[in-house]
Amino acid sequence: xxxxxxxxxxxxxxxxxxxxxxxxxxxxxxxxxxxxxxxxxxxxxxxxxxxxxxxxxxxxxxxxxxxxxxxxxxxxxxxxxxxxxxxxxxxxxxxxxxxxxxxxxxxxxxxxxxxxxxxxxxxxxxxxxxxxxxxxxxxxxxxxxxxxxxxxxxxxxxxxxxxxxxxxxxxxxxxxxxxxxxxxxxxxxxxxxxxxxxxxxxxxxxxxxxxxxxxxxxxxxxxxxxxxxxxxxxxxxxxxxxxxxxxxxxxxxxxxxxxxxxxxxxxxxxxxxxxxxxxxxxxxxxxxxxxxxxxxxxxxxxxxxxxxxxxxxxxxxxxxxxxxxxxxxxxxxxxxxxxxxxxxxxxxxxxxxxxxxxxxxxxxxxxxxxxxxxxxxxxxxxxxxxxxxxxxxxxxxxxxxxxxxxxxxxxxxxxxxxxxxxxxxxxxxxxxxxxxxxxxxxxxxxxxxxxxxxxxxxxxxxxxxxxxxxxxxxxxxxxxxxxxxxxxxxxxxxxxxxxxxxxxxxxxxxxxxxxxxxxxxxxxxxxxxxxxxxxxxxxxxxxxxxxxxxxxxxxxxxxxxxxxxxxxxxxxxxxxxxx
Amino acid sequence: xxxxxxxxxxxxxxxxxxxxxxxxxxxxxxxxxxxxxxxxxxxxxxxxxxxxxxxxxxxxxxxxxxxxxxxxxxxxxxxxxxxxxxxxxxxxxxxxxxxxxxxxxxxxxxxxxxxxxxxxxxxxxxxxxxxxxxxxxxxxxxxxxxxxxxxxxxxxxxxxxxxxxxxxxxxxxxxxxxxxxxxxxxxxxxxxxxxxxxxxxxxxxxxxxxxxxxxxxxxxxxxxxxxxxxxxxxxxxxxxxxxxxxxxxxxxxxxxxxxxxxxxxxxxxxxxxxxxxxxxxxxxxxxxxxxxxxxxxxxxxxxxxxxxxxxxxxxxxxxxxxxxxxxxxxxxxxxxxxxxxxxxxxxxxxxxxxxxxxxxxxxxxxx
Ligand SMILES: Nc1ncnc2c1ncn2[C@@H]1O[C@H](COP(=O)(O)OP(=O)(O)OP(=O)(O)O)[C@@H](O)[C@H]1O
Ligand SMILES: [Mg+2]
Numbered sequence: 030x031x032x033x034x035x036x037x038x039x040x041x042x043x044x045x046x047x048x049x050x051x052x053x054x055x056x057x058x059x060x061x062x063x064x065x066x067x068x069x070x071x072x073x074x075x076x077x078x079x080x081x082x083x084x085x086x087x088x089x090x091x092x093x094x095x096x097x098x099x100x101x102x103x104x105x106x107x108x109x110x111x112x113x114x115x116x117x118x119x120x121x122x123x124x125x126x127x128x129x130x131x132x133x134x135x136x137x138x139x140x141x142x143x144x145x146x147x148x149x150x151x152x153x154x155x156x157x158x159x160x161x162x163x164x165x166x167x168x169x170x171x172x173x174x175x176x177x178x179x180x181x182x183x184x185x186x187x188x189x190x191x192x193x194x195x196x197x198x199x200x201x202x203x204x205x206x207x208x209x210x211x212x213x214x215x216x217x218x219x220x221x222x223x224x225x226x227x228x229x230x231x232x233x234x235x236x237x238x239x240x241x242x243x244x245x246x247x248x249x250x251x252x253x254x255x256x257x258x259x260x261x262x263x264x265x266x267x268x269x270x271x272x273x274x275x276x277x278x279x280x281x282x283x284x285x286x287x288x289x290x291x292x293x294x295x296x297x298x299x300x301x302x303x304x305x306x307x308x309x310x311x312x313x314x315x316x317x318x319x320x321x322x323x324x325x326x327x328x329x330x331x332x333x334x335x336x337x338x339x340x341x342x343x344x345x346x347x348x349x350x351x352x353x354x355x356x357x358x359x360x361x362x363x364x365x366x367x368x369x370x371x372x373x374x375x376x377x378x379x380x381x382x383x384x385x386x387x388x389x390x391x392x393x394x395x396x397x398x399x400x401x402x403x404x405x406x407x408x409x410x411x412x413x414x415x416x417x418x419x420x421x422x423x424x425x426x427x428x429x430x431x432x433x434x435x436x437x438x439x440x441x442x443x444x445x446x447x448x449x450x451x452x453x454x455x456x457x458x459x460x461x462x463x464x465x466x467x468x469x470x471x472x473x474x475x476x477x478x479x480x481x482x483x484x485x486x487x488x489x490x491x492x493x494x495x496x497x498x499x500x501x502x503x504x505x506x507x508x509x510x511x512x513x514x515x516x517x518x519x520x521x522x523x524x525x526x527x528x529x530x531x532x533x534x535x536x537x538x539x540x541x542x543x544x545x546x547x548x549x550x551x552x553x554x555x556x557x558x559x560x561x562x563x564x565x566x567x568x569x570x571x572x573x574x575x576x577x578x579x580x581x582x583x584x585x586x587x588x589x590x591x592x593x594x595x596x597x598x599x600x601x602x603x604x605x606x607x608x
Numbered sequence: 609x610x611x612x613x614x615x616x617x618x619x620x621x622x623x624x625x626x627x628x629x630x631x632x633x634x635x636x637x638x639x640x641x642x643x644x645x646x647x648x649x650x651x652x653x654x655x656x657x658x659x660x661x662x663x664x665x666x667x668x669x670x671x672x673x674x675x676x677x678x679x680x681x682x683x684x685x686x687x688x689x690x691x692x693x694x695x696x697x698x699x700x701x702x703x704x705x706x707x708x709x710x711x712x713x714x715x716x717x718x719x720x721x722x723x724x725x726x727x728x729x730x731x732x733x734x735x736x737x738x739x740x741x742x743x744x745x746x747x748x749x750x751x752x753x754x755x756x757x758x759x760x761x762x763x764x765x766x767x768x769x770x771x772x773x774x775x776x777x778x779x780x781x782x783x784x785x786x787x788x789x790x791x792x793x794x795x796x797x798x799x800x801x802x803x804x805x806x807x808x809x810x811x812x813x814x815x816x817x818x819x820x821x822x823x824x825x826x827x828x829x830x831x832x833x834x835x836x837x838x839x840x841x842x843x844x845x846x847x848x849x850x851x852x853x854x855x856x857x858x859x860x861x862x863x864x865x866x867x868x869x870x871x872x873x874x875x876x877x878x879x880x881x882x883x884x885x886x887x888x889x890x891x892x893x894x895x896x897x898x899x900x901x902x903x904x905x906x907x908x909x910x911x912x913x914x915x916x917x918x919x920x921x922x923x924x925x926x927x928x929x930x931x932x933x934x935x936x937x938x939x940x941x942x943x944x945x946x947x948x949x950x951x952x953x954x955x956x957x958x959x960x961x962x963x964x965x966x967x968x969x970x971x972x973x974x975x
Contacts, residue, residue: 507668508701510688512715526705
């Protein structure tokens with residue numbers, strides 16, 4: 030029940046009466062003489078202690094308000110924590126999209142310059158950025174998460190990223206192997222630490238003990254190395270940081286990962302003035318610089334294309350670029366069967382549209398359920414309201430009985446009743462009204478959902494109706510009849526209008542509850558009788574597309590609020606009475 | 609009861625009984641006939657069956673036994689909406705969701721009267737109760753007195769010949785009530801309608817009605833014009849219920865020349881007019897109005913019996929003086945005297961002789 034229950038607060042006041050009374054004395058009336066009016070107006074009124082009365086009244090009221098606030102504080106906090114905060118979180122999630130820019134920071138920046146509409150592939154720089162980003166993401170095991178996020182927008186993105194996580198390692202290993210073949214020293218983590226790190230840092234790093242519980246000392250780059258080998262420095266820093274933080278190991282003793290070699294090769298072939306370097310391992314560096322030019326190599330784009338040809342086509346890059354901002358309207362567009370394209374939002378193909386249908390179905394079925402509840406509940410409430418209190422209370426128990434039975438039991442009972450081999454079909458067949466061959470299909474479709482939900486929500490209609498009807502004195506009906514109205518006219522013109530607030534309250538309750546109902550449609554709805562909430566539940570628990578679920582939920586919330594607002598405009602919310 | 613008078617009667621109850629629970633009779637053997645144009649008030653204590661009678665007449669309750677006739681036609685089986693009886697309910701029962709004008713045009717609409725006609729009649733009815741400007745208001749925006757007038761207008765607007773009013777002024781304050789009593793009476797007289805009016809305020813009953821039916825215990829105790837009711841109550845219930853009244857209890861000693869000599873329980877003798885007593889030895893309760901008691905013995909007939917009275921309290925009430933005396937062992941004997949220049953003001957502790965004309969003192973039943 031909890032998933033479908035919308036906490037709901039109705040306020041009602043009778044301010045109308047009070048306000049309008051004030052102008053009741055405009056026109057002269059025969060009994061005007063009986064009303065004493067006191068219209069004297071003399072400056073601000075002072076309290077006994079000389080302060081203006083208004084202020085001392087305000088002070089007194091403030092204390093009262095404070096005390097009242099303390100009384101409601103527990104509930105307020107509870108509501109804040111369990112209702113307002115989750116809703117705020119949901120609203121946030123429906124637009125939040127930081128995962129792309131956080132996982133692929135360099136790629137997102139590099140893609141800025143790429144015009145996705147031309148149909149050309151992005152530049153080599155983008156592939157290079159993506160190489161480092163995805164490699165690090167893969168080490169952190171974040172690439173699959175990003176894959177599934179992008180998979181919502183582009184089918185296949187998930188497996189593409191999973192594959193690439195492995196493939197990119199091979200790409201770097203080409204260089205790693207060649208450097209290591211050149212000199213075994215490059216295999217050694219300490220060689221790299223000596224070359225890249227400052228002396229200070231090395232001392233600290235070698236002194237560090239894993240068992241101390243602290244993180245290893247933070248990498249300090251050797252002076253000048255960043256200018257000499259910029260990409261290597263960046264790649265080594267990332268590596269050192271990962272080893273230090275994620276693995277909790279000592280970067281000075283760990284062997285670097287392959288992108289460091291790739292970066293190193295890039296730097297050496299990119300015209301690094303190695304000769305100017307005079308620090309430790311200068312000879313080794315010189316040797317590598319001389320050899321690097323003759324290494325076997327590929328471009329990044331070729332490397333990516335080698336992993337999967339999807340990398341060599343535009344859609345994946347378009348998708349990454351479209352979803353690179355921190356906030357996105359993509360989930361909402363998705364919720365209304367649209368998608369983001371390089372040319373702006375577009376409607377999806379007709380066979381991919383599902384949410385529009387689901388929203389419409391949810392609205393339509395909730396309406397049908399509400400109307401059925403009114404039809405069934407009104408006469409019952411009428412009878413209850415017009416019976417002597419004792420009998421009414423007894424019958425009220427029957428109305429409330431469903432509340433005391435588990436929702437699942439009630440819904441399952443309907444399954445037993447309505448299924449093709451169920452009680453109702455059996456009876457119909459037995460009576461000969463329906464042939465044994467063509468038993469009625471009454472469950473796992475809209476009909477089943479409407480029947481079961483009408484039954485479940487009926488008390489929410491009867492209770493407000495009953496309490497409103499109880500307050501309508503029977504003399505009104507008598508008065509109408511004495512004035513010449515038939516029973517029907519008296520009911521329709523006099524009783525019914527006065528029971529409308531009850532219908533209003535009941536309808537709001539039933540409609541809003543059913544719009545968000547989930548368990549019953551899930552059990553008896555089949556495929557044609559499910560609601561939008563079932564889809565939301567699916568995205569929350571199965572597809573894990575929380576953003577989309579949040580967007581759907583937000584739209585649902587907005588629809589309810591719009592309906593509520595419209596109801597207020599048309600009927601007036603102070604016409605809603607729960608008792 | 610089937611005589612010539614009843615054939616002319618406009619409204620007639622004949623041997624009507626009513627029981628809600630099948631155990632007790634709320635209305636016992638009610639016989640009542642009223643001619644067209646009469647203003648009849650049903651007066652009685654709470655629970656005496658007044659509303660029940662009205663509801664039977666309006667058709668919301670069915671008589672357990674007996675006939676109710678309207679204009680000579682038995683209406684027992686006519687549904688309420690076909691009886692054409694206007695009704696003003698105790699709490700007005702103005703429809704809260706309709707404006708005043710809509711309330712008034714409701715009975716006309718259900719009678720399928722054309723729009724322009726309807727508007728004319730509504731306007732006329734509103735003007736009749738001096739509420740012409742209030743057509744657009746809702747009942748909740750009216751004061752009690754205004755609501756009452758609208759309820760009256762609504763009962764009259766479809767030109768019912770018979771209008772029933774169930775304590776219509778019960779919720780109003782004294783001043784407004786008096787004003788409305790006058791108003792209702794004026795309108796009823798102008799339109800010549802027949803009114804059955806229910807109240808338990810006896811002043812209201814006396815000032816407004818042509819005849820008053822005093823109810824008690826499901827029976828009409830007395831049906832008479834107000835003055836008769838006040839001056840010649842037929843039993844001690846009526847005597848006590850209507851107006852202020854002094855009672856003394858005793859036994860009839862003898863009846864001569866239409867004057868009963870009553871021996872009070874303390875042995876004193878008084879003269880009274882025998883009403884419900886016929887032979888010596890019967891117990892009786894004598895009733896005398898406070899304003900008919902004399903303590904200026906010169907004004908009494910020679911040989912009248914007098915009683916000793918000790919003044920307990922003197923209350924100045926402006927137009928009258930009200931003096932409480934201790935008479936025949938009871939200290940709740942009231943006399944009222946007019947505030948005139950030569951009027952004596954009795955002082956507490958004083959002992960005076962009091963007496964009265966024999967015909968002002970009525971010897972009634974003892975219970
Ligand atoms: N619907 C009912 N069911 C059962 N008993 C009823 C019903 N209506 C009235 N009575 C009983 O019938 C008796 C007469 O009621 P009724 O309403 O006629 O009194 P009334 O004279 O109008 O009193 P009041 O001055 O208080 O209005 C009362 O004892 C009351 O309890
Ligand atoms: Mg009554």
